[in-house]
Amino acid sequence: MSPNFGLKIAPAPMSEQINIVDLIDSYFTAYNSARLREICHLLQQKVFREGVTVGLSLSGAMTPAGFGVSTLAPLIRHGFIDYIISTGANLYHDIHYGLGLSLYSGNPFTDDIKLRQSGQIRIYDIIFDYDVLLETDAFIRRLLMSESFQKRMGTAEFHHLLGKYIWETEKQLGIKNSCLLATAYECGVPIYTSSPGDSSIGMNVAAVALEGSQLIIDPAVDVNETAAIAYSARETGTNVPGKSAALILGGGSPKNFLLQTQPQIHEVLGLEERGHDYFIQVTDARPDTGGLSGATPSEAVSWGKVDPHELPNTVVCYTDSTIALPLMTAYVMHQCAPRPLKRLYDRRPEMVTKLKLDYLMAKAEQAKKEKSPEKSLAKVLQNGHRPKQVATYPCGTPIRNGHT
Numbered sequence: 001m002s003p004n005f006g007l008k009i010a011p012a013p014m015s016e017q018i019n020i021v022d023l024i025d026s027y028f029t030a031y032n033s034a035r036l037r038e039i040c041h042l043l044q045q046k047v048f049r050e051g052v053t054v055g056l057s058l059s060g061a062m063t064p065a066g067f068g069v070s071t072l073a074p075l076i077r078h079g080f081i082d083y084i085i086s087t088g089a090n091l092y093h094d095i096h097y098g099l100g101l102s103l104y105s106g107n108p109f110t111d112d113i114k115l116r117q118s119g120q121i122r123i124y125d126i127i128f129d130y131d132v133l134l135e136t137d138a139f140i141r142r143l144l145m146s147e148s149f150q151k152r153m154g155t156a157e158f159h160h161l162l163g164k165y166i167w168e169t170e171k172q173l174g175i176k177n178s179c180l181l182a183t184a185y186e187c188g189v190p191i192y193t194s195s196p197g198d199s200s201i202g203m204n205v206a207a208v209a210l211e212g213s214q215l216i217i218d219p220a221v222d223v224n225e226t227a228a229i230a231y232s233a234r235e236t237g238t239n240v241p242g243k244s245a246a247l248i249l250g251g252g253s254p255k256n257f258l259l260q261t262q263p264q265i266h267e268v269l270g271l272e273e274r275g276h277d278y279f280i281q282v283t284d285a286r287p288d289t290g291g292l293s294g295a296t297p298s299e300a301v302s303w304g305k306v307d308p309h310e311l312p313n314t315v316v317c318y319t320d321s322t323i324a325l326p327l328m329t330a331y332v333m334h335q336c337a338p339r340p341l342k343r344l345y346d347r348r349p350e351m352v353t354k355l356k357l358d359y360l361m362a363k364a365e366q367a368k369k370e371k372s373p374e375k376s377l378a379k380v381l382q383n384g385h386r387p388k389q390v391a392t393y394p395c396g397t398p399i400r401n402g403h404t
Helices: 020-027 031-047 067-077 088-098 112-117 130-144 155-173 180-187 200-209 219-232 252-259 261-268 297-302 308-313 321-335 344-371 377-382
Strands: 052-058 083-086 120-123 126-129 191-193 243-249 278-283 314-318
Touching: 020 031, 020 321, 031 052, 031 243, 031 278, 031 314, 031 321, 052 219, 052 252, 067 088, 067 180, 067 321, 083 088, 083 219, 083 252, 088 130, 088 155, 088 180, 088 191, 088 200, 112 120, 120 130, 126 130, 130 155, 130 200, 155 180, 155 191, 155 219, 155 344, 180 191, 191 219, 219 252, 219 261, 219 344, 243 252, 243 321, 252 261, 278 321
Parallel strands: 052 083, 052 243, 083 191, 243 278, 278 314
Antiparallel strands: 120 126
């Protein structure tokens, strides 16, 4: 048998009593079903394990379809997701469920002119009243004008505050199953938005600014905090080696914001060059158009976003996230023991402090070397030799061999 062969495809009639694990393990045999099987196995065997810090990027209209409550919240509670980068739209539509507002399955071929005339909104085959938007906007604006929001902050703190008030509202309304923001608040999972102005949440932040609100969303805070999380992922405080995993649903800006943590560490700060250890993506985007949404793990290696030695631990499944996510969630909840919550939200100050100190120490060390060279430039030139040019990172750290 050729060493390139994998598992033998041995089809058998499907049983009436089949469970999710047998379905995926035995019947997802080829093409993107096999890639989804590989994702489930990688999550089970390596990613959802001790010592791995898991970042999730979320794009596409997932929360309007209820996946914030039905799949993402359980993954958070089981300790499988440690931090999130999401579109603002996903977080905005997640709030509908936290406020007990109703969205309905509908027909994607409905007359949109009639929907507009009747005061209804459509997201493909999801239909809801225009009042759902207005009530959500009103709730957000009331919160934004409160004292706790009157300062400069990053989106993790901003969403933590939103989640706190939504969690309290859910309790008052008797809502049994918490939405994504409320669950993340309760479990200490920081949620970032790479484009905070690009959603109805950001639109309401802009609106209250016209009324004198002092709230300022600072993206620099987010860049440093997410880089600090990826940087600190290497240290677990135990004998278990620390690793970093990128779990990507869709693509777009959240995908890049999750992956850029590594170039921020080595390209800009010059602290290390390693890359994420695990790269798992579900997408419907093609790689040949040059867009980030379809960019492959091997392409990410060229940017230093993924560890080149870990390419075997990368999988891309080309399918709809609304198909893949429920299957993945059911599989890992059946196969994986819950992990202790890392509560990274509470650890942000210490992680950023470590990142900052290491960066400043690297800059100081480089400056010290530049002030006390072993040979002066004049002496080198007298000997007829030109000084060797060494490429460095902005902080002065030399770039390792093979990189220019």
